[in-house]
Amino acid sequence: MEQQINQAIWMANTEQDTIALAELLAAWVKPGVILALDGDLGAGKTRFSQAFAKAIGVKGIVNSPTFTIIKEYEGERLPFYHMDVYRLSQDEADELGLDDYFFGDGVTIVEWASLIKELLPAERLELYIEHLGDEARRIQVTGIGEGYASWCRAVNEMGAGR
Ligand SMILES: Nc1ncnc2c1ncn2[C@@H]1O[C@H](COP(=O)(O)OP(=O)(O)OP(=O)(O)O)[C@@H](O)[C@H]1O
Numbered sequence: 001m002e003q004q005i006n007q008a009i010w011m012a013n014t015e016q017d018t019i020a021l022a023e024l025l026a027a028w029v030k031p032g033v034i035l036a037l038d039g040d041l042g043a044g045k046t047r048f049s050q051a052f053a054k055a056i057g058v059k060g061i062v063n064s065p066t067f068t069i070i071k072e073y074e075g076e077r078l079p080f081y082h083m084d085v086y087r088l089s090q091d092e093a094d095e096l097g098l099d100d101y102f103f104g105d106g107v108t109i110v111e112w113a114s115l116i117k118e119l120l121p122a123e124r125l126e127l128y129i130e131h132l133g134d135e136a137r138r139i140q141v142t143g144i145g146e147g148y149a150s151w152c153r154a155v156n157e158m159g160a161g162r
Pocket residue numbers: 012013014015016017018039040041042043044045046047048064111134135136137
């Protein structure tokens with residue numbers, strides 16, 4: 001069957017609006033959820049990830065995993081795997097065994113996900129953060145797979161209702 005794709009746009013006028021989207025998505029997490037983030041340097045991928053981590057009950061500081069590639073945290077209900085694949089080589093990817101994370105017990109956020117598109121699970125929620133201005137961001141949400149398609153419908157409804 002054809003993969004279902006759905007889209008939503010979340011307009012963030014302030015940093016708080018980005019945090020609100022992270023909190024909304026965090027409410028729906030379960031093991032195996034993949035959030036694939038893209039957007040220019042400084043768009044807000046890490047900021048979004050920090051808000052998401054906090055919302056699922058990760059205690060302590062979540063910082064950018066640019067040099068470590070992957071960091072693991074304990075959330076209240078499930079583990080949180082935070083990846084930044086900007087500097088990931090194919091050899092490192094093989095060594096890390098990314099599928100163990102993607103299909104493990106936790107929820108994964110991948111920063112710069114489009115760089116490893118072929119390594120990502122087919123079903124995922126893609127977020128493209130576009131830097132419009134000082135705090136203004138346009139976040140394009142694409143759900144691939146029926147589960148994520150329903151997330152997109154909810155994001156559209158919540159976004160319109162703000
Ligand atoms: N609406 C917004 N959403 C997210 N971050 C915002 C927003 N407005 C301002 N910011 C600020 O923009 C910066 C985003 O930096 P962040 O490290 O999250 O970017 P990034 O996309 O992860 O960059 P990199 O590609 O270097 O990893 C932060 O300093 C954050 O406080």
